[in-house]
Amino acid sequence: MKYFREAKDIWKNYVPKEGQSSTVEGELIRAIEKLRYEAQNNGNGNYDFAFNLFCTYIEETLSDPNVFDSKVLKQIQEDVQVLRNYKQPYLSDDLYDRLTDFVIEWSRFYRGPIYRAEDPKQYR
Secondary structure, eight states: OOOHHHHHHHHHHHOOSSSOOSBHHHHHHHHHHHHHHHHHHHTTTTOOHHHHHHHHHHHHHHOOTTTSOHHHHHHHHHHHHHHHOTTSOOOOSHHHHHHHHHHHHHHHHHTSOOBOOOOTTOOO
């Protein structure tokens, strides 16, 4: 992970102990970490609609051609597709770390934090 310190700062400052983050950056990192934990610790045994919502949020937010070139956009789509395949939990850290680095790059571009409304469908 290239931006561990920055990701840790977002986690510490913008990800609450329970519930959704009030910032896009915080919610992106929360989503990535929820997906990582579910795969690595539960084998995706609890994977449901809410985890799919996390995937959609990550993909829709980070698939930003103002921030990333076509190679990175393709990587984001491929990584999220791997995470959506809940029957084969992704256990290595590289994919989660890469997505987190993209969150930091996205945040730097937009000079966050960027505030957001909670998703009423997201219960995780």
